[in-house]
Amino acid sequence: MHKYYSITELTREFGVSTRTLRFYEDEGLIHPERRGRTRLFRAADRRLIQEILRGRRIGFTIAEIREIVQVYKEPPGEMGQLKLLMKRIDEKREDLRQKRKDIDETLIELDNVEEACLTRLAEIGVGT
Amino acid sequence: MHKYYSITELTREFGVSTRTLRFYEDEGLIHPERRGRTRLFRAADRRLIQEILRGRRIGFTIAEIREIVQVYKEPPGEMGQLKLLMKRIDEKREDLRQKRKDIDETLIELDNVEEACLTRLAEIGVGT
DNA sequence: ATTGACTTGTACGTAAAGGTCAATTAGTTT
DNA sequence: AAACTAATTGACCTTTACGTACAAGTCAAT
Numbered sequence: 001m002h003k004y005y006s007i008t009e010l011t012r013e014f015g016v017s018t019r020t021l022r023f024y025e026d027e028g029l030i031h032p033e034r035r036g037r038t039r040l041f042r043a044a045d046r047r048l049i050q051e052i053l054r055g056r057r058i059g060f061t062i063a064e065i066r067e068i069v070q071v072y073k074e075p076p077g078e079m080g081q082l083k084l085l086m087k088r089i090d091e092k093r094e095d096l097r098q099k100r101k102d103i104d105e106t107l108i109e110l111d112n113v114e115e116a117c118l119t120r121l122a123e124i125g126v127g128t
Numbered sequence: 129m130h131k132y133y134s135i136t137e138l139t140r141e142f143g144v145s146t147r148t149l150r151f152y153e154d155e156g157l158i159h160p161e162r163r164g165r166t167r168l169f170r171a172a173d174r175r176l177i178q179e180i181l182r183g184r185r186i187g188f189t190i191a192e193i194r195e196i197v198q199v200y201k202e203p204p205g206e207m208g209q210l211k212l213l214m215k216r217i218d219e220k221r222e223d224l225r226q227k228r229k230d231i232d233e234t235l236i237e238l239d240n241v242e243e244a245c246l247t248r249l250a251e252i253g254v255g256t
Numbered sequence: 257a258t259t260g261a262c263t264t265g266t267a268c269g270t271a272a273a274g275g276t277c278a279a280t281t282a283g284t285t286t
Numbered sequence: 287a288a289a290c291t292a293a294t295t296g297a298c299c300t301t302t303a304c305g306t307a308c309a310a311g312t313c314a315a316t
Contacts (some may be wrong), residue, residue, distance in 0.1 A: 021283065023304060029285085037264055038312080058230045059187045061169050062303075071241060079252055086245050089238050096231050097240075103224050103231070110217050111222075113199060124207055124244045136292070144274095146293085151274060164282080165294050191271070257316100264311070272302090281294070286287105 005035075005041040014053055024052060027062050029069055058099065064092075130154065134171040142181055152180060157197055159222075192220075196209050 002080075007018050024030050025039075029052055032039040049067070055065040067088070076082050135146050152158050153167075160167040169177075176197070185192040191228055195216070204210050 006262080017305075019304065019306085022265090027303095036312085039263085054233065055155050056303095058227055058234060068241075072188060075248065076243060077248070077252075079153060079249070081250075082245050082249055086242060089245070090186045093238050096235055099186055100228060101233050103183065103228050104243045106186060107221065107224055112141070113156055113196075113218050114214060117210050117217070120203065121207070121210050124205075124210075134292080147274060150295090155273095166282085167293085184273095191272095191277085259314105259316075260311080261314090264309100266307100266308085269306075269310105270304090274299100275298105277298085277301070278296090280296105281292105283291085283293095285290070286316100 003043065005043075005046055007032075010041055010046060010049060014049060016053070021049070024049070024062075027066065028067055029062070058096070068125050084098065130169065133168065133171075133174055135167050138169055138174060138177060142177060144181070149177070150189075153175070155194065157190070159195055186224070 001003070007021055009020050010016075010021060021030070021039075025032065029043075030045055030048055033043045034040065034047050052065055055068065060068075071085065076085055135149055138144075138149060147157070153160065154219050158169075158173055158176055160169045167221050180193055180197070183196065188196075188255065200239065204213055222249075
């Protein structure tokens, strides 16, 4: 069950460019294997890319994403580090909760605008 | 009742720089009054800035924010424009729903990481 | 053997969203 | 009046996250 994905397979699936995936590798986010010089992506790489892109969608920077990825690769063993990490997690959580609030508010606003549009459309429809 | 806000008042309140507010003016997002050369912000400007920053937090570009702001200033009157606008609204809504999902998933992930941290901390605490 | 699809690395370019610095100007304390 | 203070415009600078172009190598199919 050693299915490998080529780089273009993944770019097609995720709608990103090869440049993007290579960039992520340069940035140390992913480490695909190599056969000669060409990259071979495994299922784990694929999942990681999914997570990276999810992070990207919600506005995480590369540095932030890398931070999370690192934690998965090797969770800190030292007390101080752990506490620091937990503080960072708490901050992120607050950040995300705010964003969710922002999104909810904006969704409501969009509903309002849409309704205004519909009203307007009805007016025009009647008028003509 | 003509309370005016100075630019620094607002930068302090919102935690942005004067450069940012001027930039938003250059970009046509806000139009504060002037007394001589200095900007005078009214309550409406203040609220608009709040909305702009909310848009910024959820990852809207300046162009997207401007688009929304424009709609508020002068909603399109023509049929085609209205339909186009409604399509754009639908797209944005989809976008935001996806982001919400991303955020929820990430929040769960953060919970997991935190729990792992706590477990680890307990181990260390016991071990020493 | 050549075409075409895919891959590589290197390197320069770019758009977005401001940061930073300089040189004023205007009002107001001392 | 001199010195502060807060505001202005303008110009250039910076970072992030890739885009784009180029030259070159791999491999299968025609």
